[in-house]
Amino acid sequence: MQMEKNAVQAYWNKRPCGFAEVESDAGPETGFARHARLRYAREPEILEFARFERxxxxxxxxxxxxxxxxxxxxLRAGARATGVDLSSQSIRLAFQNALAQGLAPQLSNADAESLPFAEAGFDLVYSWGVLHHSPDLQRTIREVHRVLKPGAECRIMLYNRRSLLALQCYLRYGLGRLHPFAPLSRLISDHIESPxxxxxxKKEVHALFRMFSSVQVHSVPTVYDLRLGRRRFAPHALLRFVPRSLGWFLLIRAVK
Ligand SMILES: C[S@@+](CC[C@H](N)C(=O)[O-])C[C@H]1O[C@@H](n2cnc3c(N)ncnc32)[C@H](O)[C@@H]1O
Structure with missing residues (x-):
């Protein structure tokens, strides 16, 4: 497990999520502002799901x-927010990002599988596209449950195996490389983001979150389901033709 974790950490230290957009051509806005603008245009579902102002x-x-x-x-919405990440490079950049906006961040380098927080301390645990990178995903969900106050909720995005993006992965790396019988979970593990x-x-999500008193899971089609190339996506308007059940993002809300 530790070797797998080290590989995940090394991957994200080398390629902090979104950093390519921070670094790309300078314009009138800062790199972090450009990244945020592109991010919420590409993944508008984040705003609806996180409801930062709440x-x-x-x-x-x-x-x-x-x-x-x-x-x-x-932080800008006035939450008393603490953040962690396994990647020290990401934490360093998140720190810079917060300071550049005049904010006072509370960030640390930590592992979702053993969170450095006492139990029952948080009103919300939020995580977008993260926990499925942990070798022991069930352990991360137990940790989320442990640090939430009774009656408090988590909002977590995980990836959907029954999605168009997963199908593209099969066509490209399974069929396309003459491995038609390779298990989809292995193709995703080998080719999507960190190792x-x-x-x-959805059934597996319900099993993972069984210690919560209520769980809602919705899938959402994303631009990644209609990818045209490495950095090219079909127009957002086309997403309305994709059945919701085939979307790459599983949006999970669970109450302790
Ligand atoms: C796809 S990026 C998402 C980052 C951010 N939530 C976003 O949406 O831009 C995945 C992030 O999860 C972090 N990560 C992976 N495994 C982790 C773990 N066990 N504990 C904490 N963070 C982890 C990585 O370092 C990386 O920053």
Whole structure:
């Protein structure tokens, strides 16, 4: 497990999520502002799901802050937000991002599988596209449950194995490379983001979150389901023709 974790950490230290957009051509806006603008245009579902403005004065934990786009939104909305990430490079950039916006971040380098927080301390645990990178995903969900106050909720995005993006992965790396019988979960683990990435069915999500008192899971079609190339996507308007059940993002809300 530790070797797998080290590989995940090394991957995200080398390629902090979204950093290519921070670095790309300078324009009138800062790199972090450009990244945030592109991010919410590409993934507008984040705004609806996180509802940043709702968490004013609440204790929020974000797991896997990346370079801090969502984390700084929580701070700007007045949440008492703490953030962690396995990648020290990401934490360094998230720190810079927050300071550049005049915010006072509370960020640390930590692992979702053993969170450095006492139990029952948070009103919200939020995590966008992170926990499926952990070798022991069930352990991360137990940790989320442990640090939430009774009656508090988590909002977590995980990847959907029954999605168009997963199908593209099969066509390209399974059929396309003459491995038609390769298990989809292995193709995703080998080819999507850091080594060992997992994508789940809704049934598996319900099993993972069984210790919560209520769980809602919705899938959402994303631009990644209609990818045309490495950095090219079909227009957002076309997403309305994709059945919701085949979307790459599983949006999970669970109450302790
Ligand atoms: C796809 S990026 C998402 C980052 C950010 N949430 C976003 O949407 O831009 C995945 C992030 O998860 C972090 N991560 C992976 N495994 C983790 C773990 N076990 N504990 C904490 N963070 C982890 C990585 O370092 C990386 O920053």
């Amino acid at each position: 968490w004013r004065d609440c204790r929020v934990l974000e797991i896997g802050v990346g370079i801090g786009a969502d984390y700084t939104r929580f 060992g990435t997992q994508a789940l069915t």
